[in-house]
Amino acid sequence: MQVCVIGTGYVGLVTGVCLAQIGHQVICVDNDVEKVKLMQSGQSPIFEPGLSQMMTANMEAGRLEFTADLQVGVDRGEILFIAVGTPALPSGASDTRYVEAVARGIGQHLNGGYKVIVNKSTVPIGSGDWVRRIVLDGAAEGRSETPSFDVVSNPEFLREGSAIYDTFNPDRIVIGSSSERAIDLMQQLYAPIVTRQFAQYPDLPPVPVLVTDLTSAETIKYAANAFLATKISFINEVGNICDRVGADVTLVAKGIGLDTRIGNKFLQAGIGWGGSCFPKDVSALVHTATDYGYNAQLLKATIETNRQQRLIAIDKLQQVLKILKGKTVGLLGLTFKPDTDDLRDAPALDLIDRLTHLGAKVKAYDPLISSDCNRPDLAKITLTANAQELASGCDALVLVTEWQEFQELDYALLASLMERPTIVDGRNYLDARSLANAGFDYIGIGRPPLDRFTPSAFSPAQIDDLILNAAA
Numbered sequence: 001m002q003v004c005v006i007g008t009g010y011v012g013l014v015t016g017v018c019l020a021q022i023g024h025q026v027i028c029v030d031n032d033v034e035k036v037k038l039m040q041s042g043q044s045p046i047f048e049p050g051l052s053q054m055m056t057a058n059m060e061a062g063r064l065e066f067t068a069d070l071q072v073g074v075d076r077g078e079i080l081f082i083a084v085g086t087p088a089l090p091s092g093a094s095d096t097r098y099v100e101a102v103a104r105g106i107g108q109h110l111n112g113g114y115k116v117i118v119n120k121s122t123v124p125i126g127s128g129d130w131v132r133r134i135v136l137d138g139a140a141e142g143r144s145e146t147p148s149f150d151v152v153s154n155p156e157f158l159r160e161g162s163a164i165y166d167t168f169n170p171d172r173i174v175i176g177s178s179s180e181r182a183i184d185l186m187q188q189l190y191a192p193i194v195t196r197q198f199a200q201y202p203d204l205p206p207v208p209v210l211v212t213d214l215t216s217a218e219t220i221k222y223a224a225n226a227f228l229a230t231k232i233s234f235i236n237e238v239g240n241i242c243d244r245v246g247a248d249v250t251l252v253a254k255g256i257g258l259d260t261r262i263g264n265k266f267l268q269a270g271i272g273w274g275g276s277c278f279p280k281d282v283s284a285l286v287h288t289a290t291d292y293g294y295n296a297q298l299l300k301a302t303i304e305t306n307r308q309q310r311l312i313a314i315d316k317l318q319q320v321l322k323i324l325k326g327k328t329v330g331l332l333g334l335t336f337k338p339d340t341d342d343l344r345d346a347p348a349l350d351l352i353d354r355l356t357h358l359g360a361k362v363k364a365y366d367p368l369i370s371s372d373c374n375r376p377d378l379a380k381i382t383l384t385a386n387a388q389e390l391a392s393g394c395d396a397l398v399l400v401t402e403w404q405e406f407q408e409l410d411y412a413l414l415a416s417l418m419e420r421p422t423i424v425d426g427r428n429y430l431d432a433r434s435l436a437n438a439g440f441d442y443i444g445i446g447r448p449p450l451d452r453f454t455p456s457a458f459s460p461a462q463i464d465d466l467i468l469n470a471a472a
């Protein structure tokens, strides 16, 4: 099928590349001319595991092209994906100006043939009909013939860092539309994914496809992200209670997660959720609720709990170091999660603000953020090229992002380079006992100290063994 994807960010580019990989003819449009030139030369503007290779392979196979010319994309595509950003406005509402610009542009360039216009961006509930109207307005401006099109909501559930895997192995595909013709075309489009032709486990039953009305599909996207964010805020709150009563949140999470009604995913306590979507999407849902006369108290608490949680590492540092003014704190990781170069709304940024406000000197090492990144929000910190350089002269380290390479560091060496080897493991990611043996004062989130025997001394894998043995 002929597909046009408008917006080539974390979602649009992955969608375009994966649709080409399953055999469709894809043209990706972006209004950032430099980005388009980069992609035309075979380079991905973002880091996502496996993306560059798949992108170049599909370009070479003649299934994937890039352009800055929306007219070319609209002419070529039978299915037009809108995948531009919908960041938060200061009010918490979603900023839909990029979606509006694209919808109007599509309308201006429509050429008479039937098109399916797909909202892949996360758009406020009710946007499907709004997009239809904007497209019609654009068409009237462009004086095109009466356009023939339908609007579909097809929310995206991929995670950064595993975006390609998630695209080929989705838990479900949601298609919201009132048009049978559009729904049928969307089902044809996704057939190779639904039948798991590109899945890691091809023998699993087909991927469930949920066909809904537009509004329900749009609400599913917000509800999914709000639920996941609430689940994390919940376990973080339990972790804070664990800190006070001496329980271990990693064991509590195991214990509740074995209940299939609860499930074991998204129960990792830490320094809070961040990224380009959870913060803005939960805020946008609260905002929508308010617009419709409902006070979404639970979601507000989810946000507030997370705001506090992001600074919990500072409380822990203050307990050990007391005065932070004049101390040097090293951050292991900056991105909001591992395997991405994305710093949008990363908890690290709040930590940096607060630590510098308290007079601490902040250093950081992140495998994908280099000192020449020229980000104003990182201007007040020292970015180092590796973990040794980071640890050198630090009073404490905070593990912010659970990059795999942080498991393999020589912590005894790092400890020897530090003023006072203390580490706050903001993701409960490291083996507490090994860190203690390496000379560190190890502090987890919601975990008791190691000075008395507790299973906290075990690594996550060892805890899994305990469960298996117990089951046997």
Ligand SMILES: NC(=O)C1=CN([C@@H]2O[C@H](COP(=O)(O)OP(=O)(O)OC[C@H]3O[C@@H](n4cnc5c(N)ncnc54)[C@H](O)[C@@H]3O)[C@@H](O)[C@H]2O)C=CC1
Pocket (backbone or CB within 6 Å): 006, 007, 008, 009, 010, 011, 012, 029, 030, 031, 032, 035, 083, 084, 085, 086, 098, 101, 102, 120, 121, 122, 123, 156, 157, 158, 159, 160, 276, 277
């Ligand atoms: N990042 C993620 O993991 C996920 C994001 N989403 C949603 O997908 C949407 C896109 O998010 P990201 O890919 O992260 O955004 P992004 O900011 O990485 O990419 C947006 C792209 O759209 C381009 N763009 C803006 N205006 C344009 C226009 N008028 N014409 C053509 N291109 C234009 C920008 O240059 C940029 O390349 C958002 O609504 C987001 O909420 C949904 C699921 C996952």
Ligand SMILES: O=C(O)[C@H]1O[C@H](OP(=O)(O)OP(=O)(O)OC[C@H]2O[C@@H](n3ccc(=O)[nH]c3=O)[C@H](O)[C@@H]2O)[C@H](O)[C@@H](O)[C@@H]1O
Pocket (backbone or CB within 6 Å): 122, 156, 157, 158, 159, 160, 161, 225, 228, 232, 265, 266, 267, 268, 269, 270, 271, 272, 273, 274, 275, 276, 277, 278, 336, 337
């Ligand atoms: O709408 C979106 O953009 C996407 O948002 C999230 O994906 P993403 O933000 O890429 O990353 P997640 O893996 O969900 O992590 C989000 C944040 O939660 C934190 N997190 C996650 C899981 C957990 O147990 N604990 C926890 O603190 C992570 O560290 C990270 O800061 C959702 O998981 C995707 O389904 C959704 O498509």
